[in-house]
Structure formats: C-alpha cells, structure tokens
Amino acid sequence: MTDQSTPRPMVQAQGPTGPHQGYMPGFGNDFETEALPGALPQGMNSPQKCAYGLYGEQLSGTAFTATRPERTWCYRIRPSVKHSRRYEKIALPYWKTAPHIDPDVISLGQYRWDPVPMPKRSSSEAVAHQDAQTLTWLTGMRTMTTAGDVNTQVGMASHVYLVTASMVDDYFYSADSELLVVPQQGRLRFLTELGVIDLAPQEIAILPRGLVYRVELIDGPARGFVCENYGQKFELPGRGPIGANCMANPRDFKTPVAAFEDREVPSTLTVKWCGQFHRTEIAQSPLDVVAWHGNYAPCKYDLTTYCPVGAILFDHPDPSIFTVLTAPSGQPGTANIDFILFRERWLVAENTFRPPWYHKNVMSELMGNIYGQYDAKPQGFVPGGLSLHNMMLPHGPDRDAFEKATNAELKPHKLDNTMSFMFETRFPQHLTAFAAHEAPLQDDYIDCWTSLEKKFDGALRPDGGDATPGKK
Numbered sequence: 001m002t003d004q005s006t007p008r009p010m011v012q013a014q015g016p017t018g019p020h021q022g023y024m025p026g027f028g029n030d031f032e033t034e035a036l037p038g039a040l041p042q043g044m045n046s047p048q049k050c051a052y053g054l055y056g057e058q059l060s061g062t063a064f065t066a067t068r069p070e071r072t073w074c075y076r077i078r079p080s081v082k083h084s085r086r087y088e089k090i091a092l093p094y095w096k097t098a099p100h101i102d103p104d105v106i107s108l109g110q111y112r113w114d115p116v117p118m119p120k121r122s123s124s125e126a127v128a129h130q131d132a133q134t135l136t137w138l139t140g141m142r143t144m145t146t147a148g149d150v151n152t153q154v155g156m157a158s159h160v161y162l163v164t165a166s167m168v169d170d171y172f173y174s175a176d177s178e179l180l181v182v183p184q185q186g187r188l189r190f191l192t193e194l195g196v197i198d199l200a201p202q203e204i205a206i207l208p209r210g211l212v213y214r215v216e217l218i219d220g221p222a223r224g225f226v227c228e229n230y231g232q233k234f235e236l237p238g239r240g241p242i243g244a245n246c247m248a249n250p251r252d253f254k255t256p257v258a259a260f261e262d263r264e265v266p267s268t269l270t271v272k273w274c275g276q277f278h279r280t281e282i283a284q285s286p287l288d289v290v291a292w293h294g295n296y297a298p299c300k301y302d303l304t305t306y307c308p309v310g311a312i313l314f315d316h317p318d319p320s321i322f323t324v325l326t327a328p329s330g331q332p333g334t335a336n337i338d339f340i341l342f343r344e345r346w347l348v349a350e351n352t353f354r355p356p357w358y359h360k361n362v363m364s365e366l367m368g369n370i371y372g373q374y375d376a377k378p379q380g381f382v383p384g385g386l387s388l389h390n391m392m393l394p395h396g397p398d399r400d401a402f403e404k405a406t407n408a409e410l411k412p413h414k415l416d417n418t419m420s421f422m423f424e425t426r427f428p429q430h431l432t433a434f435a436a437h438e439a440p441l442q443d444d445y446i447d448c449w450t451s452l453e454k455k456f457d458g459a460l461r462p463d464g465g466d467a468t469p470g471k472k
C-alpha cells in the first residue's frame with residue numbers, strides 16, 4: 001500500500017516547453033489542460049460517463065446569464081459536494097471583512113507603517129505552547145483596511161500576510177472574494193484545484209473567488225500584501241489612446257496547467273463566507289481536478305514585464321497610466337479597485353516638477369513598497385511598509401522630495417531601484433484595530449510635510465505692485 005499521508009508532487013499536465021513550462025500564457029483565455037491523456041471530454045461538457053471515472057463539475061465565477069460568462073469545467077476524482085460535512089464557525093480574528101468600522105479607530109488621516117514584523121523564530125517554549133509563532137496563510141493574514149460591503153459585493157480589504165509555515169492537509173477557499181497577492185519577501189507555492197503557482201517577489205497572483213487551494217512556504221519567512229476584491233473580477237484596463245501595446249500585455253499572464261493529487265488523508269477545509277470562517281473535515285485532498293477547460297482560473301504575472309508609458313515632454317500624468325489591472329465598480333471610469341505599479345522608469349519631462357504633485361482625491365490610495373525607494377518619499381516608506389491616503393485627504397511629496405525636485409538639474413534621469421504599488425478604491429478605507437494599534441504605525445508621518453516652508457514672496461510680482469485683492 002502506498003503511504004497516503006505524505007504529500008507527494010501533484011500529477012501535472014504536460015506544460016508548454018520554454019519559458020512558460022507548467023503555465024499557459026494569456027489573460028482570461030479559454031484554456032484547456034489535462035494531467036492524464038484523454039481526461040478532458042472533447043466537443044461536449046457532460047458526457048454520460050467521463051474518462052477515468054471522473055466527475056464533471058462546473059465552477060462559475062459569473063452569473064449564468066452574464067454577458068461574458070466566466071466559468072471552468074472541472075473533471076475531478078470526487079465532486080466537491082462530497083467534500084463537506086456540516087460547517088462549524090472558527091475564529092481567524094486578524095482577518096477582517098467590510099463592513100467593519102471600529103468606533104475606537106480614526107481612519108481619517110494620512111498614515112504610514114513600517115513593515116509588519118515577522119514573528120520571532122519559534123523557541124522551544126513557543127513550540128511547547130502550541131507554537132504560537134507559527135503562521136500559515138490563514139493565521140498569518142493581517143487586515144489593515146476594509147472598504148465597501150462584502151454582502152453587496154462591493155469594495156475590498158487590504159491585508160499584510162506573514163507566513164512561516166505551510167498549510168498541511170488544510171485547504172481554503174474564499175466565497176467572498178478574489179485575492180490579488182503581491183509578495184514582498186519569501187516564496188510561496190499555491191497548490192490549487194486548477195494547478196500549481198509558484199510565486200516570488202516582483203510577481204503577483206490572482207486567486208479567483210471559490211477556488212480551493214493550500215499554500216506552502218518554498219522559502220521563508222514570507223511577507224506580502226493582499227488585495228481582497230469583493231466585487232467584479234480584475235481585468236486588463238481599456239488602453240484608450242495608448243493602443244494595443246505596452247502596459248500589461250496579456251501574454252505575460254500565466255495560468256497553471258492541470259495538476260492533481262489523489263490522497264486520502266483526514267484534512268480540513270476552511271471557507272470564508274460573508275466575512276466569517278467556517279471549517280469542515282474531509283477525508284481526502286480536494287485538489288483532485290485531473291483536467292479542466294474554461295476561462296475562470298488562477299494566474300500569475302511578472303511585474304517586471306510591465307511596460308510603463310509616461311510623460312515624454314513635460315508634466316506629470318495621473319497614476320492611472322500605470323494601471324496593471326482594474327476591477328470595475330459598475331460606474332464607468334470609477335473603479336472598485338485599480339492595481340497600479342510604480343516601477344523603474346526614465347524621467348525626462350522638461351521644465352517640470354517631476355514627482356507626484358500635491359493632491360486630494362475622491363479615491364482612497366493604499367500603497368505598499370515591494371523594494372527600493374519611492375520618489376515622493378525618499379525616506380520612511382520602506383520595503384514591506386505601507387501608506388494610506390484616504391478619500392479626500394491631501395498628500396504629496398515630503399519636504400526632501402520637494403526640495404530636491406524643485407532644484408534638480410532636469411537631465412534625463414533613470415528612476416532605478418524602485419517598485420511600489422497602489423490599491424486605489426472608490427470607497428473610503430477603514431483602518432482595523434490591528435492597523436491602528438498593533439502594526440508599526442509611524443506616529444510622526446505627517447511631520448514629513450510640516451517643514452515645508454512658505455516660499456511665497458509677493459514682492460516678486462512682475463509688476464512689483466500691491467497684491468491686495470481689489471487693488472491694481
């Protein structure tokens with residue numbers, strides 16, 4: 001008899017050769033993939049008997065009647081309905097869901113955090129006390145902000161994840177949301193129903209609503225950011241006058257080939273549903289999809305393939321030109337979430353204040369630093385750190401950035417060693433108690449603007465006249 005208790009590599013479909021090995025290129029394509037030859041029915045979805053004794057099952061990410069339905073047909077060892085017994089509620093107290101407004105927390109303000117620290121290495125004492133320092137994808141999720149309302153499927157949450165241990169015989173899916181994962185440190189493996197994604201810093205992954213997976217640590221500890229999208233899925237932005245090329249190109253998104261494990265071992269399945277966590281026990285791995293086809297699937301994307309388009313003569317454009325992905329809200333041009341990337345690029349604008357301008361925005365801007373230095377904040381916004389400039393709260397370059405930019409010789413300048421991102425939402429973001437009281441909030445953040453001096457000198461009027469209103 002084979003030992004079913006030790007995880008073995010999943011049986012994986014033959015991937016394409018070359019750079020996409022194990023993955024299929026394209027964004028939102030109608031893919032097809034099988035880990036065993038002939039497992040995928042051809043020409044129809046529901047044959048009377050599926051090959052290999054598999055069960056056919058559809059996973060729908062959109063209403064059946066959606067204009068462009070997104071769904072995937074899975075051919076699996078057991079239908080997933082067999083996976084559940086009655087659910088019990090469990091507590092994951094650090095993972096919060098909108099609406100979640102803590103009356104003791106002030107969300108109005110400009111906020112910045114140092115990186116949420118990794119837990120201390122597990123000491124023998126910690127091991128003796130149930131190893132309090134061990135954090136998995138589920139127990140290590142720390143919600144920073146929530147926005148909108150999960151019950152009406154609008155809005156988002158931002159999280160920091162800290163992972164020091166793999167999920168073992170433990171699986172998860174979120175019925176509430178699609179997850180956009182932005183690693184900052186360490187590598188993770190997402191073993192999903194539809195295949196395996198290995199994820200490293202400078203890459204992102206999208207895990208669709210309803211997809212079952214477990215997360216293993218490849219090398220850690222791992223830290224990163226998650227945007228939990230309660231609304232319509234992320235899609236590529238309309239490029240408008242930019243045209244067909246540059247920004248995020250569809251072929252650089254990679255969807256895993258089919259992979260399955262046939263393991264009968266007592267396991268748990270946790271489901272996030274309307275902000276609550278529910279657990280059931282199952283007798284086998286739910287990652288048992290042998291073949292699938294469809295356009296509702298996880299993918300990853302290498303952020304270094306993002307081709308930025310920018311100002312090539314003068315002025316500083318809106319950050320929307322750096323949109324990687326957008327999740328529409330129903331109001332055209334006003335996203336539920338835009339995912340925006342600030343990466344290496346050349347600054348060439350003439351006679352221009354080159355960093356971001358001072359501004360106040362109806363959208364709420366949560367930023368994270370993946371590596372390097374952000375031009376508007378040369379100090380204090382460090383890799384792993386976050387900032388929040390909430391709805392209609394003014395912000396902009398700190399004093400150092402202002403002084404440097406207004407006095408710089410405007411030669412072409414390469415902005416190097418920089419990768420930050422923004423989760424920008426039309427909904428105000430509410431801080432959690434964790435963000436306000438436990439995470440390393442920088443109390444002195446707003447001081448970065450207090451030393452901006454008054455530079456106005458009315459005597460510099462070209463006519464040398466009196467500037468009092470009404471007088472000429």
Ligand SMILES: O=C(O)Cc1cc(O)ccc1O
Binds near residue numbers: 317357389396
């Ligand atoms: O606030 C920020 O730093 C993000 C940002 C960058 C930019 O280039 C223009 C506007 C904007 O909000």
Ligand SMILES: [Fe+2]
Binds near residue numbers: 361365395
């Ligand atoms: Fe901004």
